[in-house]
Amino acid sequence: xxxxxxxxxxxxxxxxxxxxxxxxxxxxxxxxxxxxxxxxxxxxxxxxxxxxxxxxxxxxxxxxxxxxxxxxxxxxxxxxxxxxxxxxxxxxxxxxxxxx
Amino acid sequence: xxxxxxxxxxxxxxxxxxxxxxxxxxxxxxxxxxxxxxxxxxxxxxxxxxxxxxxxxxxxxxxxxxxxxxxxxxxxxxxxxxxxxxxxxxxxxxxxxxxxxxxxxxxxxxxxxxxxxxxxxxxxxxxxxxxxxxxxxxxxxxxxxxxxxxxxxx
Numbered sequence: 001x002x003x004x005x006x007x008x009x010x011x012x013x014x015x016x017x018x019x020x021x022x023x024x025x026x027x028x029x030x031x032x033x034x035x036x037x038x039x040x041x042x043x044x045x046x047x048x049x050x051x052x053x054x055x056x057x058x059x060x061x062x063x064x065x066x067x068x069x070x071x072x073x074x075x076x077x078x079x080x081x082x083x084x085x086x087x088x089x090x091x092x093x094x095x096x097x098x099x100x
Numbered sequence: 101x102x103x104x105x106x107x108x109x110x111x112x113x114x115x116x117x118x119x120x121x122x123x124x125x126x127x128x129x130x131x132x133x134x135x136x137x138x139x140x141x142x143x144x145x146x147x148x149x150x151x152x153x154x155x156x157x158x159x160x161x162x163x164x165x166x167x168x169x170x171x172x173x174x175x176x177x178x179x180x181x182x183x184x185x186x187x188x189x190x191x192x193x194x195x196x197x198x199x200x201x202x203x204x205x206x207x208x209x210x211x212x213x214x215x216x217x218x219x220x221x222x223x224x225x226x227x228x229x230x231x232x233x234x235x236x237x238x239x240x241x242x243x244x245x246x247x248x249x250x251x252x253x254x
Contacts, residue, residue, distance in 0.1 A: 002191075027220075027224045028217075028220045028221075029220075029224065038235060039235055039237040040229075040235055040236055040237060040240055041240065042239070045221065045224075058196060059192060065200070097238065098237065
């Protein structure tokens with residue numbers, strides 16, 4: 001299921017911000033750097049677009065991989081709440097992307 | 101011989117009545133079991149999954165493996181080529197260049213645009229990592245190490 005750019009920013013990135021520092025960088029695309037304890041641990045990007053523009057499933061698939069999620073559904077779960085920032089944190093910990 | 105042939109219609113009083121197709125199925129007596137469509141939804145779901153898989157397979161078949169030989173950049177050049185996949189996404193109506201090794205992708209309305217976009221993303225990713233190269237987590241540090249091997253600044 002595609003996701004609106006605005007939903008991605010407020011829902012997914014907004015949720016990640018609850019636990020991590022997120023730095024937005026703008027160039028030809030919009031980049032989101034995810035920081036934890038002074039380390040840049042992840043980076044994802046999407047193209048510019050109006051608020052109504054949607055991110056297709058095929059692009060979400062790449063974003064999912066950049067964020068170390070297992071399924072596209074987890075992006076929707078982050079946006080729609082079943083997945084908390086804490087759950088995402090634990091997932092990254094499980095995958096040894098971060099350590100306490 | 102022909103004179104001996106006589107057509108005799110079935111007598112209304114005959115003991116054995118001729119059966120219609122419906123009657124022979126026993127429908128006129130009322131079917132003893134009610135028929136529920138319990139698997140209809142499952143079948144529809146499986147059919148949808150199969151169709152999705154078929155589409156993916158078709159897309160996979162259309163996937164091209166190409167090699168990026170140079171960057172159209174004023175600041176960087178490639179020391180060695182990068183192997184990426186190029187695929188058309190009918191859903192997004194976009195061409196997507198993907199490099200899972202670097203965890204990067206580019207997109208565009210045609211093949212050339214998507215390749216150009218990938219090069220831009222690669223350059224921006226490079227400088228994004230460079231500015232924080234002392235503060236990279238495990239994964240991004242690995243990517244930076246790869247980039248240092250394949251990219252050189254002009």
